[in-house]
Amino acid sequence: MTMQINANRATCIGSGQCVFTDPDAFDQDDDGTVLILRAEPVTNEEITRANQAVHVCPSRSLSLVTEELEYS
Amino acid sequence: MTTTPNLSTRRVDPYNPPAEHARLQEEQPVSQVGWRDDRKIWAVTKHADVRAVLSDARFSSDRSLPGHPTNIGYAPGDKLKQLIEMDPPEHTTARGRVMGEFTVKKVAAMRPWITKIVEEAIDMMLQGPSETDFVVALSLPVPSMVIAELLGVPYDDHDFFQENSAAFVDQHTTPVEKAAAMGRLRSYIADLVNSRIEAPGNDILSRQLSAGADPQDLVGLGFLLLIAGHETTANMISLCVATLLDKPELLQQLRDDPDLMPGAVEELLRYFTIAEIGGLRLATADIEVGGTLIHAGDAVFALSNTANRDPEVFPEPNRIDFTRGARNHVAFGFGPHQCLGQNLARLELEIVLSAVIRRIPALRLAVPFAEIPFKEYGPNYGIYKLPVAW
Numbered sequence: 001m002t003m004q005i006n007a008n009r010a011t012c013i014g015s016g017q018c019v020f021t022d023p024d025a026f027d028q029d030d031d032g033t034v035l036i037l038r039a040e041p042v043t044n045e046e047i048t049r050a051n052q053a054v055h056v057c058p059s060r061s062l063s064l065v066t067e068e069l070e071y072s
Numbered sequence: 073m074t075t076t077p078n079l080s081t082r083r084v085d086p087y088n089p090p091a092e093h094a095r096l097q098e099e100q101p102v103s104q105v106g107w108r109d110d111r112k113i114w115a116v117t118k119h120a121d122v123r124a125v126l127s128d129a130r131f132s133s134d135r136s137l138p139g140h141p142t143n144i145g146y147a148p149g150d151k152l153k154q155l156i157e158m159d160p161p162e163h164t165t166a167r168g169r170v171m172g173e174f175t176v177k178k179v180a181a182m183r184p185w186i187t188k189i190v191e192e193a194i195d196m197m198l199q200g201p202s203e204t205d206f207v208v209a210l211s212l213p214v215p216s217m218v219i220a221e222l223l224g225v226p227y228d229d230h231d232f233f234q235e236n237s238a239a240f241v242d243q244h245t246t247p248v249e250k251a252a253a254m255g256r257l258r259s260y261i262a263d264l265v266n267s268r269i270e271a272p273g274n275d276i277l278s279r280q281l282s283a284g285a286d287p288q289d290l291v292g293l294g295f296l297l298l299i300a301g302h303e304t305t306a307n308m309i310s311l312c313v314a315t316l317l318d319k320p321e322l323l324q325q326l327r328d329d330p331d332l333m334p335g336a337v338e339e340l341l342r343y344f345t346i347a348e349i350g351g352l353r354l355a356t357a358d359i360e361v362g363g364t365l366i367h368a369g370d371a372v373f374a375l376s377n378t379a380n381r382d383p384e385v386f387p388e389p390n391r392i393d394f395t396r397g398a399r400n401h402v403a404f405g406f407g408p409h410q411c412l413g414q415n416l417a418r419l420e421l422e423i424v425l426s427a428v429i430r431r432i433p434a435l436r437l438a439v440p441f442a443e444i445p446f447k448e449y450g451p452n453y454g455i456y457k458l459p460v461a462w
């Protein structure tokens with residue numbers, strides 16, 4: 001099981017709240033839209049910070065989902 | 073017939089939200105109360121509910137809708153819709169065009185020139201008599217110079233820009249004089265836009281033009297940045313300084329540990345939540361908030377100041393705590409309209425407060441705290457006049 005940060009770049013309003021909260025995981029491009037630098041938080045601290053970023057995002061453009069590993 | 077008194081937003085206690093709002097939060101956090109002109113409005117007071125309202129665009133910001141409770145946003149002669157009164161998807165497109173100007177990185181890069189503006193304003197203040205009105209000396213000029221710089225106002229015109237933008241937030245100018253000052257600024261910004269069409273510079277207007285923006289929209293944008301970013305930031309500067317001078321133990325904390333400054337700014341933003349008036353919306357659908365059904369057509373007021381004192385989110389909410397680390401406050405609003413200039417406002421506050429603490433160690437209030445004229449009736453909370461001495 002891994003955690004994955006998803007961003008909806010179409011609804012992002014460029015507030016930068018995620019970048020402040022977790023600069024290791026988020027950045028903004030020149031147009032202000034969110035960029036994900038590290039999509040998979042692993043340590044507890046990384047997961048906590050990712051959750052905080054999801055919580056403060058004003059446009060609710062971020063989510064943290066749990067993905068079952070796929071075996072093929 | 074029972075009549076409920078109208079919701080009053082008057083702040084009697086300079087440090088705390090109206091007692092009635094706190095009572096509503098405790099007893100009936102989503103409640104319909106009286107409002108202007110015999111209307112009713114839903115007062116929403118819990119932090120979670122305020123976030124829910126402000127992030128749900130079915131609670132519309134479009135003040136052209138019949139029954140919309142808002143009364144801010146228009147300047148005389150403004151026929152174009154401003155960012156702040158648009159709903160998605162129109163809002164998303166318009167915001168997308170400008171949000172690149174205020175990214176965390178771009179705002180951080182503004183530090184050197186904002187510092188210069190602040191240092192020069194303090195130089196001027198210290199050259200004058202050792203007793204002055206802090207609002208006139210620093211709170212008003214700094215944010216208006218910052219916006220002038222962003223818009224690319226030539227240095228020679230800074231005094232004109234500064235005087236006129238101060239005039240329309242001055243308590244003593246008449247409505248007629250205010251309208252005249254606004255008119256002068258509008259036509260000034262229109263001229264500025266035209267001059268950038270011919271000779272582009274390194275400023276927001278030029279960049280927006282080269283990205284294909286309509287020149288008329290740009291006049292509106294320039295004006296909105298001034299309206300939204302001048303008096304608000306000035307009010308916060310004054311409130312922070314008054315608070316630090318009134319509560320020496322807080323000032324001492326910042327002297328002992330300058331690294332506390334970002335946390336202090338965040339906490340004081342939460343504490344004063346000066347722009348609560350931005351939380352007026354019109355429901356365009358039946359929507360449940362905190363277990364209460366709000367109907368389409370109802371007016372809604374997300375009371376962010378009270379929400380920022382919600383004990384479920386901020387333990388001991390009425391205590392000022394610079395180490396709280398709370399960025400989840402709603403002082404800049406929430407949802408798609410969350411303040412475009414928030415990172416700039418934070419930076420300006422940090423720079424001004426640090427510089428004042430460092431350069432004017434003997435600064436003190438020149439009148440008792442209780443005699444400071446606060447903007448208790450709003451629309452934004454703040455201070456009209458802050459007599460200080462050193």
Ligand code: HEM
Binds near residue numbers: 301302412414
């Ligand atoms: C401490 C200072 C400030 C406070 C407390 C503040 C507060 C707010 C709030 C609460 C809103 C949301 C209103 C709503 O939901 O309709 C807002 C929106 C806005 N603010 Fe600020 N603001 C500040 C400074 C600034 C600055 C410095 C600028 C720009 C230079 C600015 C530009 C804007 C703009 C353009 C909007 C509209 C955004 C949109 O509708 O998408 N503000 N502000």
Ligand code: SF4
Binds near residue numbers: 019028056057058
């Ligand atoms: S917090 Fe949300 S709205 Fe703000 S930049 Fe990040 S993703 Fe975009």
